[in-house]
Amino acid sequence: GESVGLHLPTLSVQEGDNSIINCAYSNSASDYFIWYKQESGKGPQFIIDIRSNMDKRQGQRVTVLLNKTVKHLSLQIAATQPGDSAVYFCAENYAGGTSYGKLTFGQGTILTVHP
Amino acid sequence: ETGVTQSPTHLIKTRGQQVTLRCSSQSGHNTVSWYQQALGQGPQFIFQYYREEENGRGNFPPRFSGLQFPNYSSELNVNALELDDSALYLCASSAQGLQGEQYFGPGTRLTVT
Numbered sequence: 001g002e003s004v005g006l007h008l009p010t011l012s013v014q015e016g017d018n019s020i021i022n023c024a025y026s027n028s029a030s031d032y033f034i035w036y037k038q039e040s041g042k043g044p045q046f047i048i049d050i051r052s053n054m055d056k057r058q059g060q061r062v063t064v065l066l067n068k069t070v071k072h073l074s075l076q077i078a079a080t081q082p083g084d085s086a087v088y089f090c091a092e093n094y095a096g097g098t099s100y101g102k103l104t105f106g107q108g109t110i111l112t113v114h115p
Numbered sequence: 116e117t118g119v120t121q122s123p124t125h126l127i128k129t130r131g132q133q134v135t136l137r138c139s140s141q142s143g144h145n146t147v148s149w150y151q152q153a154l155g156q157g158p159q160f161i162f163q164y165y166r167e168e169e170n171g172r173g174n175f176p177p178r179f180s181g182l183q184f185p186n187y188s189s190e191l192n193v194n195a196l197e198l199d200d201s202a203l204y205l206c207a208s209s210a211q212g213l214q215g216e217q218y219f220g221p222g223t224r225l226t227v228t
Binding site for chain 2: 046049
């Protein structure tokens, strides 16, 4: 079945460093990918998305890279700040000809930023 | 613009009871999806509602059911609660029936004893 997995369950960085969070997905037909940030006691917060017809997308301090050849997704955070500390989830969407979006989430990576 | 809201924040129920959770979608959004997030896990898709009808369902038994109202708000109902139903229940809204950015509410923490 569909699944999304993460290579590194935890990541610790120093404030100001760049962070890279990786994600592997198994469904080569997935056509939409999203990164979410979840802080303790809160719902997932949308960070950035990318569609399968792209291989890179940039936002404010964040970049998502998509490598469809190896089914790999990454989130790069520039100049990481203590406020970036959270659990990060990648999610994939495969509509499969249906009219709805069903997100399949990975288990998450805990990012800890040290001042 | 009002974000996604959910109620209640926390809930404690006994095994076998029934529970109703509520969600108000973000202004302008017509689609609501529900997810279950067990501790230490990623959210799992339960079902989606679009134009007041179920528009897709994940691998959850029929005792999980829902409603969507004309104002696009939604309810999740769970009957015959089991201990494993203890989780954070998340509602996400989006602006169209097709895949699109989904914005999550803060969730309802359900504990079944």
